[in-house]
Amino acid sequence: MDSNQFTKEEIKLIQYSFSTLTTKSKHVGEKFYTRLFEANPDFAKLFKGDMKEQAGALMRMVKTVVEGLNHPEIIVPAIQDLGRRHNEYGVSPEQYQAFGDCLVQCIEEDLGHDFNAATKKAWQKLYSVLAEEMKGNKYNG
Numbered sequence: 001m002d003s004n005q006f007t008k009e010e011i012k013l014i015q016y017s018f019s020t021l022t023t024k025s026k027h028v029g030e031k032f033y034t035r036l037f038e039a040n041p042d043f044a045k046l047f048k049g050d051m052k053e054q055a056g057a058l059m060r061m062v063k064t065v066v067e068g069l070n071h072p073e074i075i076v077p078a079i080q081d082l083g084r085r086h087n088e089y090g091v092s093p094e095q096y097q098a099f100g101d102c103l104v105q106c107i108e109e110d111l112g113h114d115f116n117a118a119t120k121k122a123w124q125k126l127y128s129v130l131a132e133e134m135k136g137n138k139y140n141g
């Protein structure tokens with residue numbers, strides 16, 4: 001993840017859409033894990049803690065990334081550390097896709113009409129960049 005990876009327009013779409021969500025982001029996080037486990041029951045056994053707290057931790061991390069998009073180099077080390085911890089949690093690289101699809105869908109459902117095609121594309125790109133960085137890879141479009 002570097003400072004030229006996202007266009008100004010993509011950053012604007014992501015930051016604006018997230019700002020309209022922030023007051024409800026905890027709710028989105030909780031709905032997200034319910035959905036994730038419905039669609040991928042085997043994911044649930046990886047989680048040991050309280051899922052409300054987990055929902056809060058996920059959305060706080062997403063907020064940090066969204067706010068850091070203007071200077072991604074500052075947040076890269078934290079994302080790489082997060083990725084290393086996920087290895088230790090037993091998360092496999094293949095699990096990232098389903099996690100991201102579910103996350104973007106939950107954000108989309110929450111925002112409804114405000115979530116247009118360009119906004120969705122920008123979020124999908126953000127998630128892919130984030131997931132590759134966590135897995136220790138470089139994103140190649």
Ligand code: HEM
Binds near residue numbers: 061134
């Ligand atoms: C961009 C993607 C992701 C983000 C931003 C994210 C974020 C987080 C955060 C902030 C935590 C709290 C603990 C910590 O900071 O180490 C966490 C824990 C965890 N995440 Fe993720 N995560 C992502 C992807 C995934 C995926 C794909 C899985 C696979 C199912 C997963 C499974 C877990 C597990 C098992 C824990 C530990 C829970 C526990 O100890 O009870 N995460 N994640």
